[in-house]
Amino acid sequence: MHRQGLELPDHLRRLLDQGNALRSGGYRGRFAPSPTGVMHLGNLRTALASWLEARRNGGVWLLRIDDLDTPRNSPGAKASIQRDLQWLGLDWDGPAIFQSHYRGRYYAWLSWLRRAGALFPCRCSRRMLLDHPIYPGTCRMGQKRWGWQDKRLPSWRLRVPDDDPHGSGDVVLRRADGFVAYQLATVIDELCFGISDVVRGEDLRASLPAQFSVYAALVQQPPRFLHVPLLRDQHGQKLSKRKASAGLAPLQDAGLDAAAVTGQLAASLSLVAPGARLTARELLQDLTHRSTYVLDS
Template identity: 55%
Template sequence: MPSCLSVPPAALPAHVQQQIQAGLDRRSRGYRGRFAPSPTGSLHRGNLRTALLSWLEARLAGGTWLLRLDDLDTPRNRAGAEEEILHDLRWLGLHWDGPLWRQSERRGLYGTVLSALRRDGRLYPCRCSRRLLADVSAPHGGWAVYPGFCRTVAPRWGPEQGRLPSWRLRLPPGRIRWREHGRLGLHAAPGDLDAASAVGDVVLRRADGFLAYHLATAVDELTLGISAVVRGADLWRSTAAQVAVMAQLGADPPVYAHGPLWCDPASGQRLSKREGAEGLAGLRQRGLDAAGVIGLLAASVDLVPPGSRLSAPELLQELRSRPAA
């Protein structure tokens, strides 16, 4: 059961409402998945497996698979990374449908939605420092739940001491819910988190002026008509923030499938960032061709036996031929 929907902001322009409705109409007509890497470096093993699983889910459903580059955080983007990502996907036989989408080319759309939310009173400025938030959020571990210090302060949107505030979404009380389901059986527990205690008021525009990931992603899932998202389990909790933004725009979220993280086969422990960072260049140096890499990725989630060698289309055909569970 999705979260309760809000009425879209009255200030949201008609042309943006039309884009959202057009996306929801496309979603209703069939499966639309996507893979959305950031061009900050090479695709590592976890990224490559997510791409394969996302592609398989879309093809098994007879649907569409889109490719989007989440490149809004320009200081982190690496020169040549986009070309490398496209080359790696093509080398593996993971061909996408339609044009390549870049978030950097859609800033106007995100900014319009952000402004509408602000004019409708759904955002407030926050001047809390990162150090303060790190101190008060430590008990929550990897997800920092904002304690609401600036929620009731009279809004001051302009710069102070040369610094602008971040803009936070004022989440209504209640549960944030989304559905988890995947044809390959790779999904996490159903999403169900308390907005105040487990999610908090999320930042939609950073203090440095950059639009936040949660805003852009939520707008894209709606306007591009995404019906299903396949990604790693490390992003499960952050889904709540995106679902919350979609609810503010009056729309239900896609269905999600959060696959397991890559673990060491001997210890069962998650690979460290260094150990899991090996991309196609390293795998090729180990003598693996595209068929070997596809076999390695698929075997890591028990889709095929270890040591299998097959192309992406061959793996798809193998899965299609299996009896339904």
């Protein structure tokens, strides 16, 4: 893989080769919460769906903690995420993966893309772009001044071809505050850890165009995506953020055990009847013997 004659460094090529080898070995899924607070019920529901898909396909299920955005991380949230998953019986393979441990990897990719001429500095503020759902290319043809200007650094955008079929516009890969953008970090992780299938919430479907543009820039194939509908109440209404964000604690305080909570989450996915009580393993066994099984809508 190369851009404008610039070959990919050997260490990055090896990472891609290792990831592709892992992916070719079968189903590899992941669950990737951000440690910004208590994991809400919608997150846990998505975790259950992701775990079920991996296990019923005889695959690997990884836990990745997306903790790059350190100002938003909450104390104790990383441990809380793992405790909640363990309480529900959602076991993951290998040690948990923390994005913060791989900053050097992301910046190596950024450096290569920049040297290859695939990036340009952008000094547009969010306010300037409020009326533009897709980046209008304001800074694309400007001077490549990567340093400080008016006490601000630029963001780094991927130069996406005008005929790109995904309609993402030029994607931010490094934010103006110096943090690696989610769109780059998650794509690099999927590639390097050999993720073949991603199960995540419907609210993340909107990030697909940007991520597809990043995969195209790296000349790599994306994983398969399945988006789980948002959590709703018994009347079909989207669960309020306040109620959803309360997490497991209120249910545990009310005396519900893991089987009861799993039953509630599975019922909200229309996998079992309301009121069912079963462990994650029992649910998996039940679904494995069904002729039809649909998670998304």
